[in-house]
Amino acid sequence: MFEAALSRLGRMGSFLWAGWSGLAGLALLAALWQAGHEAYGAFILPSPLETLAAGAAILSDGRAWEVAMLTCIRAVEGFAVSALAGAVSGLAAGYFPATMRLARPLVTVLLGVPPIAWIVLAMIWFGSTDGTVVVTVVVAAAPLVFVGVAEGVMTRDRGLDDMARAFGAGPVQRLITLGLRHVAAHLFPALAVALGMAFKVAVMAELLANVGGIGGELARSRANLDVAAALAWVTIAVAALIVVEYGVVHPVRSEFERWRAAAQPWGVKR
Amino acid sequence: MSVLSLSHIGHAYFGRTVLDRIDLDVEPGEMVALVGPSGCGKSTLIHIAAGIVEPLRGTVAAGYRRHAMVFQEPRLLPWATARDNIAYPLRLAGIRARERRARAGAAARRVAFDAVDLDKYPAELSGGMRQRVAIARALGVDPDFIFFDEPFTALDAALKRRMQDLVIDAARNARFAALFVTHDLMEAVRIAHRIVVLDVAGKGIAGQRMLPGEPGTREDSDVFAAVQAFLKRDPLFRHIHDVNERRVA
Numbered sequence: 120m121f122e123a124a125l126s127r128l129g130r131m132g133s134f135l136w137a138g139w140s141g142l143a144g145l146a147l148l149a150a151l152w153q154a155g156h157e158a159y160g161a162f163i164l165p166s167p168l169e170t171l172a173a174g175a176a177i178l179s180d181g182r183a184w185e186v187a188m189l190t191c192i193r194a195v196e197g198f199a200v201s202a203l204a205g206a207v208s209g210l211a212a213g214y215f216p217a218t219m220r221l222a223r224p225l226v227t228v229l230l231g232v233p234p235i236a237w238i239v240l241a242m243i244w245f246g247s248t249d250g251t252v253v254v255t256v257v258v259a260a261a262p263l264v265f266v267g268v269a270e271g272v273m274t275r276d277r278g279l280d281d282m283a284r285a286f287g288a289g290p291v292q293r294l295i296t297l298g299l300r301h302v303a304a305h306l307f308p309a310l311a312v313a314l315g316m317a318f319k320v321a322v323m324a325e326l327l328a329n330v331g332g333i334g335g336e337l338a339r340s341r342a343n344l345d346v347a348a349a350l351a352w353v354t355i356a357v358a359a360l361i362v363v364e365y366g367v368v369h370p371v372r373s374e375f376e377r378w379r380a381a382a383q384p385w386g387v388k389r
Numbered sequence: 390m391s392v393l394s395l396s397h398i399g400h401a402y403f404g405r406t407v408l409d410r411i412d413l414d415v416e417p418g419e420m421v422a423l424v425g426p427s428g429c430g431k432s433t434l435i436h437i438a439a440g441i442v443e444p445l446r447g448t449v450a451a452g453y454r455r456h457a458m459v460f461q462e463p464r465l466l467p468w469a470t471a472r473d474n475i476a477y478p479l480r481l482a483g484i485r486a487r488e489r490r491a492r493a494g495a496a497a498r499r500v501a502f503d504a505v506d507l508d509k510y511p512a513e514l515s516g517g518m519r520q521r522v523a524i525a526r527a528l529g530v531d532p533d534f535i536f537f538d539e540p541f542t543a544l545d546a547a548l549k550r551r552m553q554d555l556v557i558d559a560a561r562n563a564r565f566a567a568l569f570v571t572h573d574l575m576e577a578v579r580i581a582h583r584i585v586v587l588d589v590a591g592k593g594i595a596g597q598r599m600l601p602g603e604p605g606t607r608e609d610s611d612v613f614a615a616v617q618a619f620l621k622r623d624p625l626f627r628h629i630h631d632v633n634e635r636r637v638a
């Protein structure tokens with residue numbers, strides 16, 4: 120019990136340590152940004168500090184939080200639907216090859232159509248509503264989850280299945296203790312990518328469909344030629360994504376992937 | 390009364406017959422070595438006997454209480470620790486976590502698997518240790534019959550010997566019967582009461598030889614002499630080292 124808590128604490132420590140190196144990367148980006156600012160001037164590219172100040176000014180206003188929340192809710196809603204639909208259909212496709220043969224061309228088509236085209240269609244179908252944003256997010260993100268899960272199922276180790284059968288496991292037990300457990304390893308990376316996609320597409324759909332949220336604010340900044348505000352809103356969108364990803368997706372994933380970390384030699388742990 | 394009885398077993402993959410008219414009985418507490426060249430259908434037969442593969446023809450009558458199996462590869466769950474791997478069949482049987490832990494620990498001791506390694510993942514263990522975990526997993530369910538499918542083929546000679554001794558001791562203490570597939574005649578002579586030779590093309594049992602004495606009490610020199618005698622003078626073993634690469638699986 121105590122040991123388990125200790126090892127979890129240790130993992131949290133290495134997680135925070137990884138946060139430091141991430142911060143170093145961000146600092147590098149800020150330095151390049153500052154250089155760009157000094158080369159092109161404040162009108163084209165405001166300095167990072169100015170942008171942060173603009174962001175702080177925006178967030179000190181209560182309304183801005185509502186705007187950001189609106190985008191977050193839309194993105195997370197679309198993401199949740201994508202995760203569920205993608206995971207269920209991915210499982211079906213992985214376990215039943217006939218389904219896969221039907222689904223593969225569909226996925227190719229879905230992934231091949233640019234999100235912008237979906238936004239136009241969704242606007243025609245749903246008008247300027249939440250529905251437009253959520254549907255666009257689902258269409259863009261669900262195939263990613265689907266592919267991850269289906270690949271997970273198809274790369275499962277049949278030897279383990281036979282082993283479980285030799286020890287008397289029924290089909291449901293094999294699905295739960297082997298199939299789903301193996302799929303989880305493929306599911307979480309796919310979910311992380313889908314989540315990022317959900318935020319990006321949500322902002323884009325908001326901007327084009329003119330339905331408020333961060334995208335709506337970006338449209339306004341553009342109209343006012345207010346580059347600092349535009350960059351500040353982008354920063355806020357990225358920050359929201361990072362909070363959700365590092366607050367939810369990564370901790371859950373690292374719980375599931377302790378064995379992978381164990382397999383890595385010392386010194387190359389993430 | 391046999392604990393395992395195979396009658397008229399036949400099997401084919403995609404219309405190609407690999408086994409035909411196989412009859413084999415195993416008595417309680419008896420260790421039977423099943424030998425034959427690579428690709429003759431040994432794995433297929435033992436998978437059928439263990440109920441993993443449904444035979445095309447014939448019947449499998451099992452009179453044992455509980456069986457277990459050890460494969461050529463360890464087949465451990467990569468995401469579970471050694472302890473959880475040993476306890477996996479117990480988890481399938483619905484045994485409570487606390488008792489699982491205790492029984493997994495006891496099974497690990499029986500195969501001399503160090504307790505400090507129980508919380509390691511398979512990727513952190515050597516090949517020999519992984520196979521020890523696989524044997525502990527089989528012993529952990531307290532079986533009265535164990536299927537072995539060339540479990541030590543991938544190990545080096547010294548390790549192989551240690552593992553064989555381990556199985557011989559475990560079989561004597563726990564009194565389980567076993568079907569032990571191998572293509573190593575030396576291994577078969579060390580470990581078994583009886584050697585059954587599968588036909589080169591899987592067309593029935595080519596023949597069988599009883600081995601004198603109890604496994605574990607045979608002198609190395611006797612084992613060596615017996616193997617030499619089989620290979621040089623016994624026509625039953627003429628094809629044992631044939632390898633038909635195209636048929637190897």
Ligand SMILES: Nc1ncnc2c1ncn2[C@@H]1O[C@H](COP(=O)(O)OP(=O)(O)O)[C@@H](O)[C@H]1O
Pocket residue numbers: 402403407425426427428429430431432433434635636637638
């Ligand atoms: N799943 C399978 N599908 C098709 N052919 C197979 C399969 N498993 C084994 N075989 C074939 O059956 C024959 C017997 O294989 P196997 O039982 O593995 O032999 P052994 O264990 O004696 O080496 C081989 O020719 C092999 O190619």
Ligand SMILES: [Mg+2]
Pocket residue numbers: 431432433539638
């Ligand atoms: Mg084999």
